[in-house]
Amino acid sequence: MTRDFDLLIIGAGPAGMAAALAAAPSGARIALIDDNPAPGGQIWRDGVQAQLPAGARRYRQALAAATNVQLFHSTRVVAVAGPRQLLLEDEAGAWRARYAKLILCTGARELLLPFPGWTLTGVTGAGGLQALIKGGVPVAGERLVVAGSGPLLLASAASAKKAGARLQCIAEQAPLAALTSFALQLPRWPGKLLQAAQLFDHQYRADSHVLAALGSERLEGVRLSQGGKIREIPCERLACGFGLIPNTQLGQALGCRIADQAIAVDDWQACSRDGHYAAGECTGFGGSELALVEGAIAGHAAVGEQDQVRALWPQRRRWQAFADQLARRFALAPRLRQLAAADTLVCRCEDVSYGEIAGRSDWVDAKLHSRCGMGACQGRVCGGAAEFLFGWPAPAPRTPLSPARIDSLVQLAEANEAD
Known part of the structure; x- marks a missing residue:
């Protein structure tokens, strides 16, 4: 079976949802493809313990009301099947999607660095722990250490505490000077400042990183370096993540140029291949706000609405500046290569x-x-x-x-x- 679309969007996270809604008023035949059961991506993930923010619910409702947007959930991209064609697979079987324009919104995944004991039961990624909790995995009463780098550590710790975990430490590898500089910049983005204030925990420690997960068959404790001193903390769960890596595999398979580990795009979110666009974390990590505006730009550009694209450029510059601060202040220290x-x-x-x-x-x-x-x-x-x-x-x-x-x-x- 082959289905034809004017616009095919891969990934129904914030960027993909924004792209579909931006392009929908044009009347184009739009398909939104995602391997999850519902739109929202990892940040707006469903689950028995998930609480979707109001913005996520509004985007879902708007998508449901857009009659020219077809959502194909639980659907994976298997291969590039020919010129402007992808082979997809869902629960019923395989089919081909033929498109005039394509927007890649494939998101990112956690960077997991190896250290002694990282394969023990009880050790997960920081984002992985959030997904497990949303899916109903019980953590109540468990002692938890969160380690790695970036704002995701605070969000993961807050999710776990809300589910009843006993937080022992948040070990952030970035030095205190970098974190202080980042905090001093946050008033430029008041919403982010408020979010940071709400998520901050007194167990947060700068210049700290994991050395080893301790235990025989499952996790029993964590060995940390804190300001150059060694500390061992008994715990039943360790959530460890060192930032995000853009998912570029499909972009590479399509022949799109990759730069700095991400899909390279121009001011219109266009890739190096004609008729192909990319938005969100597959072009570099900057949070949901940047993903939403990039998705909207890509959606408008794909249907030829250039004035709407230009109107969004200042908003993108604002959130790109936040992304640049993240990348600079939470850069991974070379010592992590020795773990x-x-x-x-x-x-x-x-x-x-x-x-x-x-x-x-x-x-x-x-x-x-x-x-x-x-x-x-x-x-x-x-x-x-x-x-x-x-x-x-x-x-x-x-x-x-x-x-x-x-x-x-x-x-x-x-x-x-x-x-």
């Missing part, structure tokens, strides 16, 4: 240790001597870690871009033969 021991796993899917790949020159060399990056996640976790640890460029995406059923791959092979 892993020789026997620390870097590739969890294939049990490949740091010592097995530390002397290799790049991804190809590492794969020739191990199965690094060849497991179920296709390098999405270890690839980001290896780029930070060794400076290796991210591995090129391979088909299928998502886990797919055999009949979907057969359909792709048949389509390729027909072409």
Whole structure:
């Protein structure tokens, strides 16, 4: 089956929702594709313990009222199936989407760095913990340490405390001087200042980072470096994240230029490939406010509404300035490259240790001597870690871009033969 659309949007987070709503008044046939059961992305994720903000509810209601926007939920992109065609897979099977214009709103994922014990049960990403709590995983009464870098640490800690976790420490690797400079800039964005004040916790510690997760079969404690001093904290849960990595795999597969780990775009959110746009965290992390305005710009640009795009440029500059502050003040310290021991796993899917790949020159060399990056996640976790640890460029995406059923791959092979 092949469906035709004027505008195909991949990702129904804030950027994708804003893009669809910006383009909808044009009357274009619009499809919004997302692998989650409902629109909202990770930041507005549904779940038994999720409480959607009013803005997220308004966007959902507006999408439901837009009769020319079709939402395809629980749908994954499997492969590029030809010129301006993607092979998609949902619960019913595989189908092809043919489009005139495409907007990539594929978001980002957490950067997870390997350290001794990071594979123990009870250790998750900071954003991963939020998702688990929204999904109903009980954390009440558990002692929690949150570690890594960035504002997500505070949000994750607040979510866990609200669910009954006993917060022991928030270990932020950035130095106090950087955090002070960031705080002094926050009055430029009053909403962010208020949010920071609401999320701040007295357990927050600057110049602190995880050294090891302690335990035999599951997490029993965490060893931290705090201001150069070693501290061990008993706990049942560790949420650890070192920022975000843009999801660029589909953009790479489509031939879009990648710069600074993100999909490169111009003032119109246009990619290097004609008729293709990108918005939100796949173009660089800046929070939901930046994602919303970038999505709106991409939506208007895709349907030729240039005046509406220009009117949004000042708003984008304002939130891009906030993103620049985030990137500068929460830059990862070089010492984090020294966390892993020789026997620390870097590739969890294939049990490949740091010592097995530390002397290799790049991804190809590492794969020739191990199965690094060849497991179920296709390098999405270890690839980001290896780029930070060794400076290796991210591995090129391979088909299928998502886990797919055999009949979907057969359909792709048949389509390729027909072409």
